[in-house]
Amino acid sequence: MSLTLDGWYPEISIDALAIHHDSRLSEFKWLNYPGEDLTKNDLEALGDRCISLRDFTLTIRRSQGDLTEANLYKTLGSLPRLQSISPNLQVSKRYSPTDNDEDDNGNLFNALIDDEFDRIIPSEVLGDGPDSSEACNGAMHEQLINCALDKILAKSIFDTISSEKPQVSLPLEELALKITNVGHFGMVDCPAHFLYVLFHLCRPWRDTRNIRDDCRHEIRIEE
Known part of the structure; x- marks a missing residue:
């Protein structure tokens, strides 16, 4: 069974979706998800119920390769039959990085941007004067x-997912990585020259396992 969710708002939980489709689900495309970020618990729910899932397209929010992001890759590896994964790596912000206001829980929106240099808006993007709608250094x-x-x-992500594969499971065969929402800072503008640099950095990559029986350990990585 194949399921595609495009622009879907989570009126039901991922756990409920996994229970409903259960082991019938073999291909899942989760596109343009506008709600909360995908969590480790969401992936675990899919792994527990959707044991036949082989092909998965999803959105993962990049967080500078921290433990939260790494755990998402590891959890993908725990899905026993998953062999083809296409993560859209989300890099946009849902808030202004120069906004010092607090959210509903009393936390700063940009708590990670906490030193003086990070809060400075570069002079080359200021124009006629300071503008809080411009992106800061941080x-x-x-x-x-x-x-x-x-x-x-790209190889490291492939290896991280593969390292978590259960002993009796199908190996990861293909990983297609691409960056999405480049240069988006909520309502904040991104300088054109900086956007050019970002697009140069975020090239897509495809990792493919060699199909030859005597070369299964070889991974081909291509742009």
Whole structure:
């Protein structure tokens, strides 16, 4: 069974969806998800119920390769029959990186951008004067890290997913990585020259396992 959700708003939970489709689901395309970020618990729910899932297209929010992001890749590896994965690596922000207001829980929207240099808006993007709708150093620094996708990182993500495969499971055969929403900072503008740099960094990559029986350990990585 194949399921595609495009622009779907989560009126039901992923756990409920997994229970409903159960082991019948073999291909799942989760596109343009506008709600909360996909979590480790969401993937675990799919793994527990959708044991026949072989092909999965999903959105993962990049967070500079931290533990949260790494755990998502590891959890994908725990799905026993999953062999083809197409992650759209989301790098946009849902808020202004220069916004110092607090959210409903009393947390700063941009708590990670916490030093003086990070809060500075570069003079070359200010125009006639300070403008809070421009991206600050910290936001652009974070975007540079999240957009940096090269052959080494593509192989590392493939290896991370594969390392979590259960002993009795199907191996990961294909991983197609691409960066999405480049240069988006909520309502904040992105300088054109900076956007050019970002697009140069975020090239798509495809990792494919060699189909020859005596070369299964070989992974081909192509742009």
